[in-house]
Amino acid sequence: MIMSPSTVRTRTSAFDAARLRDDFPILREQVNGKPLVYLDNAATTQKPRAVTDAIARYYAHDNANVHRGLHELASRATDAFEGARERVARFFGVADAAEMVWTRGTTEAINLVAYAWGLDRLRAGDEVLLSVLEHHSNLVPWQMLAQRTGARLRFIDIDEQGRLDLSALDEVLTKRTKLVCIGHVSNALGTVNPVAHIAERAHAVGALVLVDGAQSAPHLPVDLPALGCDLYAFSGHKMCGPTGMGGLWGRRDVLETFAPFHGGGDMIDTVELESSTYAQLPNRLEAGTPHIAGAVGLAAACDYLAGIGRDAILAHERALMTYALERMAEVPDLTVYGPADPAERSGVVSFTLGDVHPHDLATILDGEGIAIRAGHHCAQPLMKRLGVGSTARASFYLYNTAGDVDRLMDGLERARRLFGL
Amino acid sequence: MTERSAVDLLYQELILKHYRSAAHRGELERPDVVVPMKNPTCGDDITLHVSFREGRVAEVAFSGHGCAISQAAASMMSERITGRTLDEVHALAARFREMIHGSAEAAADRALGDLRALAGVARLPSRVKCAMLAWDALNEAERRGGVQGPGAEPT
Numbered sequence: 001m002i003m004s005p006s007t008v009r010t011r012t013s014a015f016d017a018a019r020l021r022d023d024f025p026i027l028r029e030q031v032n033g034k035p036l037v038y039l040d041n042a043a044t045t046q047k048p049r050a051v052t053d054a055i056a057r058y059y060a061h062d063n064a065n066v067h068r069g070l071h072e073l074a075s076r077a078t079d080a081f082e083g084a085r086e087r088v089a090r091f092f093g094v095a096d097a098a099e100m101v102w103t104r105g106t107t108e109a110i111n112l113v114a115y116a117w118g119l120d121r122l123r124a125g126d127e128v129l130l131s132v133l134e135h136h137s138n139l140v141p142w143q144m145l146a147q148r149t150g151a152r153l154r155f156i157d158i159d160e161q162g163r164l165d166l167s168a169l170d171e172v173l174t175k176r177t178k179l180v181c182i183g184h185v186s187n188a189l190g191t192v193n194p195v196a197h198i199a200e201r202a203h204a205v206g207a208l209v210l211v212d213g214a215q216s217a218p219h220l221p222v223d224l225p226a227l228g229c230d231l232y233a234f235s236g237h238k239m240c241g242p243t244g245m246g247g248l249w250g251r252r253d254v255l256e257t258f259a260p261f262h263g264g265g266d267m268i269d270t271v272e273l274e275s276s277t278y279a280q281l282p283n284r285l286e287a288g289t290p291h292i293a294g295a296v297g298l299a300a301a302c303d304y305l306a307g308i309g310r311d312a313i314l315a316h317e318r319a320l321m322t323y324a325l326e327r328m329a330e331v332p333d334l335t336v337y338g339p340a341d342p343a344e345r346s347g348v349v350s351f352t353l354g355d356v357h358p359h360d361l362a363t364i365l366d367g368e369g370i371a372i373r374a375g376h377h378c379a380q381p382l383m384k385r386l387g388v389g390s391t392a393r394a395s396f397y398l399y400n401t402a403g404d405v406d407r408l409m410d411g412l413e414r415a416r417r418l419f420g421l
Numbered sequence: 422m423t424e425r426s427a428v429d430l431l432y433q434e435l436i437l438k439h440y441r442s443a444a445h446r447g448e449l450e451r452p453d454v455v456v457p458m459k460n461p462t463c464g465d466d467i468t469l470h471v472s473f474r475e476g477r478v479a480e481v482a483f484s485g486h487g488c489a490i491s492q493a494a495a496s497m498m499s500e501r502i503t504g505r506t507l508d509e510v511h512a513l514a515a516r517f518r519e520m521i522h523g524s525a526e527a528a529a530d531r532a533l534g535d536l537r538a539l540a541g542v543a544r545l546p547s548r549v550k551c552a553m554l555a556w557d558a559l560n561e562a563e564r565r566g567g568v569q570g571p572g573a574e575p576t
Contacts, residue, residue, distance in 0.1 A: 032426070355441070357488035359463055360432070363545060367428035376464050389486045390464060418432040419489075 015312045021399045023048040023304075034369030037404045042187050042215060042348050042395035043373055044237045047301075051240055054300035055293045065289055067266055081292045084299035085282070091302035092232075093223035094249060101255070101282040102290055105246035106214040107137040109233030110181070112248055112285065113210055114141040116258040122178060124150030129172055129180045129207070131156040131164055132385045135187050136378040138212045142181065151178070158385065162189040162338040169201055177207040184216035188377040188393065189338035190321075190348030192220070199228035208254065214238055218397070219317060219346045221310035230254045236294065241301035245294030248285075255281050262287035305398075313398045317347035320396050324349055324405045331412055333421050337391060347396035350377070353412060354421045358392040364418060365411040372408075430541035432489065439535065440489040445499035449482045454565050458558035460550050465491050469558035473566060478502045478510055483555065490539065490548050495555035497535045502559070514556055521552050 021027050024046045029036045038046060058080055064073035066081045082097075089097040103109040122128070128142050132155050146153050154172050157165045164182075173180070180202040185192050199209040210231040216222055218239035224232055231254065236245035250258075260267055260278050264287035269277040278284045305313065322342045328334055333354035339345045353361055358374035365372055373393045376383045383390060394408060415421075452470035459466045465487035472480045481499040485492075498517075502510045513532065520527035521542050527533070528540035542552045 357492075359465070359488040359548075359551070360490070363548060364428050364432065367426050374463075380464070418428070419437060420434075 015308070015316045015398075017316060017399055017401045020308065021401075023050065024399055025049065027399060031369040031371070032367050037368075037370040037400075037407045039394040039396065039400065039404065039408060040371045040373050041218075041397040041400075042238070042377075042393065044243065045218060045240050045397050046399070047242070047297075048240055048304050050304045051242065051297050051300045055242060055297040058293050058296045063293075066292055067283070077292055080296050081290065084295035087299040088247065088295075088302050089249075091306055092217075092249060093225055095225075096252060098281045099249055099252050099255060101248045101250070101285045102295060103233070103246050103248050104244050104291070105235035105237070106212060106233045107235075109246060109248035110137055110210070110212065111141045112258075112261045113179075113231055113233075114145045116261040116285065117208075118142075118145045118151075118179070119148065120259055122146075122149040122151040125176060126151040126178045127154050127174070127176045128152070129154050129156065129177050129202070131182055131193075132158055132381055133162070133164065133186045133189065133191060133193070134181070134183055134379065134382075135212065135214070136380070137214075138181055138183055139381065152176075156182075158191075158382075161340055161344075162186065162191050162386070163344065164191070164193050164198075166194070166197070169198065173201055173205045173207065175205055177202065177205055179208050179210060181210045181212065183212040183214070184222075185219065185346045185348070186338070186379075186382075187215045187348065188379040188382055188391070189350055190215075190345035190395075191339055192216075192344055192346055196226075196228040199230075203228075215346060215348070218305075220314060224249050236298040236301060239298075239301055240304055241298035242291075242294045245291050245298045247298075252281065255285070258285060260287075261285050264288045266290070308398060316398060317396050318342055320400055320402065320405060321345065321347055321349065323402055324394070324396075324408070327405060327409050328412075331409065331416075333416065334412065337386060337388075347400075348393060349395070350391040350393045352388060352391055353415060354419065356415055356419050356421070358390045360419075361392045361412075361415050364415045365408070368407065368411045368414065370408055370411050427541050427544035431539070431545070433538055435535055435538040436489055436493045439493035439496035439500075442496050445482050445496055445503075447482050447484060449480050452480075452482075454562040456558045456561045456565065458554055458561065460487070460491070460554055462550065463488075465551065465554065467491065467495055467554050467558055469495070469555065469562055471559065471562045471566075473507075477504060477506050479504070483558075487554070488548075488551050490542060490551040491554045494536070494539055494552045495558075497539070498555045498559065501534050501536060507563070510559075514559070517556065518553070521549055 026046050062076040062080050064077040066078040085100050086097045089100040159165050184195055195211050202209045209229040211229040213232045213234040217234035230251050232249045234246050237243040267284050267287040269279050335352045337350040362374035375390045449470040453472045455470050457468045467485035470482040483495045516527050520540050523543040539552050542548050
């Protein structure tokens with residue numbers, strides 16, 4: 001049975017996406033003469049006024065450098081910066097804000113683990129376990145590290161629905177496994193991976209577990225201590241926050257074992273000409289003047305999402321995804337990748353349409369004001385595993401509506417007509 | 422609403438015919454040059470086989486994967502340059518580049534033949550690279566043959 005758009009609205013009655021859209025000025029843009037339908041949220045999300053206002057307010061009233069000034073503005077900036085850390089930590093259920101290390105985003109957070117932990121810890125013969133679903137940012141740092149240390153990379157495969165095949169998990173996890181790095185949600189297919197289960201098995205062989213949370217932090221109610229992992233990387237810009245801002249959460253006892261990452265100001269205790277001692281967590285891992293306004297903006301984004309309620313956001317996205325998958329099943333020549341059950345995926349759907357190349361599809365949809373992503377989604381090994389060069393991807397967020405799905409379907413129909421399918 | 426959109430201008434039958442055409446698709450038995458060319462932004466690729474004879478492009482074939490624009494451009498280019506002198510090919514390449522960058526005069530030039538169907542790319546800046554991919558490969562093929570390439574950016 002196909003749910004009508006009104007059914008979707010009824011199901012999420014506590015959640016009024018149409019009203020939330022007012023918080024995002026960019027959603028009123030016209031693109032190619034049509035109202036914008038923004039379905040590229042897995043790449044980056046739009047920003048609510050609460051976030052852009054918080055950043056503007058910080059620069060207008062509190063701007064100074066942090067941690068060292070003795071004047072009023074320096075105190076305000078430091079309070080804003082460290083207060084932001086507290087709020088973001090709380091958003092993820094973390095009690096000790098010193099466990100929350102700022103980074104430029106997920107990529108830098110993963111590289112931080114590779115360099116500050118992996119370079120010293122991994123030896124020839126050690127193994128790092130990844131999966132074929134991973135984004136390049138959770139592959140390339142480990143390839144670089146493996147080249148430098150002689151460690152070996154191993155991979156969990158997927159089944160035909162793009163779900164991790166965990167049947168051989170206990171075979172690939174051995175005493176040689178030192179680290180398991182798994183994406184919580186696949187950016188290309190939307191698969192939600194059972195990270196708690198994987199972490200439990202990984203811990204049984206003494207491996208650390210790093211979760212790439214770039215696609216889960218924005219969409220799932222993530223409680224980090226309950227997730228079971230040791231380390232979690234995320235990006236602010238995919239969760240209504242500013243670009244260039246994200247973080248690495250780590251259990252304190254794990255982060256304490258990390259060597260410094262970048263050297264410079266703010267990460268030191270005492271500096272002499274030939275040597276230095278380092279600051280406590282989290283500053284030890286944060287050299288240089290940080291992205292203060294970014295932290296303020298990210299905290300505002302967390303407050304915004306918490307205010308709406310992450311369970312409500314998830315329910316809304318699931319309802320939209322269910323509706324989208326039902327509508328897409330009606331489109332001839334359309335192939336959908338990833339889990340068939342909407343409960344097993346986040347708000348991401350990858351697809352191809354007959355012999356219409358995804359880039360042409362993206363251009364045709366853009367002509368209708370619809371923004372999607374087309375390409376390899378920074379997951380070239382996954383594309384190869386799926387036997388496709390590229391896919392088109394639509395990804396939803398809290399401000400998308402059933403009407404957006406309908407516009408996407410109209411756009412797909414137009415592409416079919418243009419290509420004579 | 423009478424003005425046709427860039428999408429309507431571009432995705433016409435002629436382009437789709439070339440996109441799906443088997444003519445010139447494949448490999449040459451004895452190519453003088455084989456050039457693989459990749460568009461790193463999208464991952465699309467083309468491998469161009471060219472043989473030259475007596476100052477002319479004797480045979481052209483291409484293989485690879487890509488969007489309708491890149492594949493149709495490769496097909497149309499192959500059709501248009503086969504048997505032409507290198508001077509003629511250079512003139513075509515320059516004309517094509519002018520058209521892709523918005524010259525209405527170039528878009529009306531019958532010398533471009535079917536390639537004129539790609540004029541709409543001028544209104545889609547993100548797709549210019551797709552249209553130029555085969556020409557870039559041809560330029561590289563000539564460069565490897567020791568001749569000044571036709572698609573070279575003016576310096």
